[in-house]
Amino acid sequence: MNIQFKKGVLEICVLSVLAHKDCYGYELVNEISKRIDISEGTIYPLLHRLKDDGYVTTYLQESAGGPPRKYYRLTESGRKEEHEQKEEWMRFAASVNALLDGKNDAAE
Amino acid sequence: MLQNEQEYIRILKHRLEGTLPKDELDDIISDYSEHFSIGKANGRTDEELWRSLGSPEDVAREIRVMHLVKKAEDVRSCKNIFHAVIATLGLGLFNLVFVLVPFIMFLLLLFVIFLLGTVITLAGLVGVVFSLLQILGLSTFSVWLSPVAGVFLSIGMISTGLLIVIGNYYLARFCYHGCIRYLKWNISVITGTESEA
Numbered sequence: 001m002n003i004q005f006k007k008g009v010l011e012i013c014v015l016s017v018l019a020h021k022d023c024y025g026y027e028l029v030n031e032i033s034k035r036i037d038i039s040e041g042t043i044y045p046l047l048h049r050l051k052d053d054g055y056v057t058t059y060l061q062e063s064a065g066g067p068p069r070k071y072y073r074l075t076e077s078g079r080k081e082e083h084e085q086k087e088e089w090m091r092f093a094a095s096v097n098a099l100l101d102g103k104n105d106a107a108e
Numbered sequence: 109m110l111q112n113e114q115e116y117i118r119i120l121k122h123r124l125e126g127t128l129p130k131d132e133l134d135d136i137i138s139d140y141s142e143h144f145s146i147g148k149a150n151g152r153t154d155e156e157l158w159r160s161l162g163s164p165e166d167v168a169r170e171i172r173v174m175h176l177v178k179k180a181e182d183v184r185s186c187k188n189i190f191h192a193v194i195a196t197l198g199l200g201l202f203n204l205v206f207v208l209v210p211f212i213m214f215l216l217l218l219f220v221i222f223l224l225g226t227v228i229t230l231a232g233l234v235g236v237v238f239s240l241l242q243i244l245g246l247s248t249f250s251v252w253l254s255p256v257a258g259v260f261l262s263i264g265m266i267s268t269g270l271l272i273v274i275g276n277y278y279l280a281r282f283c284y285h286g287c288i289r290y291l292k293w294n295i296s297v298i299t300g301t302e303s304e305a
Contacts (some may be wrong), residue, residue: 002227011296024142025139025144026142026146026147029143033160035112039160039161039162039166040161041140041161041162041164041166041167042162042164042167044139044140045167045171045174046141047189048132048136048171048174049174066145066146066149067145068145069142070138070139103185108281
């Protein structure tokens with residue numbers, strides 16, 4: 001898939017995963033790269049940007065048999081942002097799908 | 109070159125030192141160290157982790173751009189916006205056309221308007237001086253048909269020129285804001301390299 005598409009949807013993907021549960025970085029990266037083929041290294045800068053924008057916060061939590069891990073959590077404004085971006089994406093995807101279907105119909 | 113955690117972290121640090129403040133750099137570095145250590149605890153090798161993260165040079169470039177654009181947004185200055193624009197250019201050939209060209213065009217436009225306002229103001233000042241000299245009988249050199257009308261016309265020119273310069277200042281602020289918004293959109297869409305995995 002085109003890289004420009006992927007980069008554009010990465011933010012909503014990160015917000016969406018965090019809306020379900022708090023994640024440590026590696027976990028979050030795994031969740032996303034399982035489904036989308038992207039340089040995993042670009043997710044961390046994005047997390048920092050979201051933190052700067054006040055959409056996520058971090059906290060440290062002990063892990064079983066290892067050093068404490070840094071967890072990312074959505075803030076209240078992060079939840080609102082997630083909601084808005086999700087709605088926007090759903091509408092956009094529905095429009096694109098409708099267009100693509102229409103085009104196929106016309107070609108037949 | 110050995111593709112292991114130490115090397116990855118070393119390159120990141122090296123590329124980001126001097127741009128990022130110490131605490132932010134440490135924060136970023138800790139994310140990548142944690143990524144490597146958890147990955148290795150899950151049985152992945154240094155090379156695998158390196159490849160799926162993407163090259164440290166690309167990651168560092170992306171972090172630098174984000175930081176510089178944020179800085180230009182927080183503290184408005186010519187220096188900061190220049191740094192942000194130049195860093196964005198490094199992200200790809202695309203930006204040479206879609207960032208540099210419009211940026212230079214806006215700079216030129218702002219400069220031309222500033223020049224225009226300044227020239228009109230100066231011409232007005234010269235007009236006032238000559239008209240007054242003529243009224244006082246100190247000069248026979250006539251700028252206008254009537255020296256009294258000349259004074260008023262010149263004052264009108266000074267006001268117009270100053271208004272243009274002031275308007276240009278607000279236009280520049282507006283352009284600055286627009287530039288930041290465009291750069292932010294640009295980095296959220298353009299940056300990032302194809303995964304090699």
